[in-house]
Amino acid sequence: MIPMEHYLIVSTLMFFIGIYGFITRKNMIAMLISLELVINAVDINFIVFNRYLFPGQLEGMFFTLFSIAITAAETTVALAIIINVYRKIGNVNVGNINKMKN
Amino acid sequence: MDATINLIIFYALAVVVLSMSVLAVTTKKILRAATYLLFVLIGTAGFYLMLNYHFLAAVQITVYAGGVVVLFIFAIFLVSSKGEVIEPHAKRKVVLGLLASVAGAAVVFFALFKHQFVIDSANTTMIGDQEMNMKVIGQALIGTGKYQYLLPFEILSVLLLACIIGGILIARKR
Numbered sequence: 001m002i003p004m005e006h007y008l009i010v011s012t013l014m015f016f017i018g019i020y021g022f023i024t025r026k027n028m029i030a031m032l033i034s035l036e037l038v039i040n041a042v043d044i045n046f047i048v049f050n051r052y053l054f055p056g057q058l059e060g061m062f063f064t065l066f067s068i069a070i071t072a073a074e075t076t077v078a079l080a081i082i083i084n085v086y087r088k089i090g091n092v093n094v095g096n097i098n099k100m101k102n
Numbered sequence: 103m104d105a106t107i108n109l110i111i112f113y114a115l116a117v118v119v120l121s122m123s124v125l126a127v128t129t130k131k132i133l134r135a136a137t138y139l140l141f142v143l144i145g146t147a148g149f150y151l152m153l154n155y156h157f158l159a160a161v162q163i164t165v166y167a168g169g170v171v172v173l174f175i176f177a178i179f180l181v182s183s184k185g186e187v188i189e190p191h192a193k194r195k196v197v198l199g200l201l202a203s204v205a206g207a208a209v210v211f212f213a214l215f216k217h218q219f220v221i222d223s224a225n226t227t228m229i230g231d232q233e234m235n236m237k238v239i240g241q242a243l244i245g246t247g248k249y250q251y252l253l254p255f256e257i258l259s260v261l262l263l264a265c266i267i268g269g270i271l272i273a274r275k276r
Contacts, residue, residue, distance in 0.1 A: 016203040021127025023199035080273035
């Protein structure tokens, strides 16, 4: 049996790699990809806590299931907004988004 | 012997997932970032399989690898010209991001190693070959009792409908 901490170390590292990408990227799609990494790390945490600490229950699994579905919905709307931004201002860098308010 | 093989598979998956995550946030080509994200998501499905959540691994691969990544790739095709390189970010921002993530990781690791998790070793469901029964999952998803999830399930379907309508409304050509 693999120690629980090993999974948690992997998910923590993945989480903060995602945070790093979210801070340093300029392209909005690349930022969204970093956000996926963060959400994925949290999903791993839910599953690991469910399996190791409460193996008789299903809460962590259903949280992850709903989290995956909500992430898919969120990504759809975010990409629709990004495509719309591209039509309006011609690129997808976050620095140019303040032009949207005019 | 079995435990050793498990450990080797786990470390291989961890190395793949972490290196692909680093590549996904550092690569200059946006399409490559999406491809590396695909590998990260498949590796995560491997973790779910190792923890005996087979249904969840299937959902992860169909929804993420089959849906979200394809969506990403189409959006990238729509918004960027061929061979376009992501603008290099300012040096100060990179240093700040590195500092923030290293500090955050340090705090989380401190809490993680300080805390002693109470693992019930007598429980046999975590030892290995016990697969989650599909009947149990289905009844928990479509039930109204305690620890059953009919209401979130239905709300989720309304949310997906709202997202379809909103996506069409935002992204359509005027």
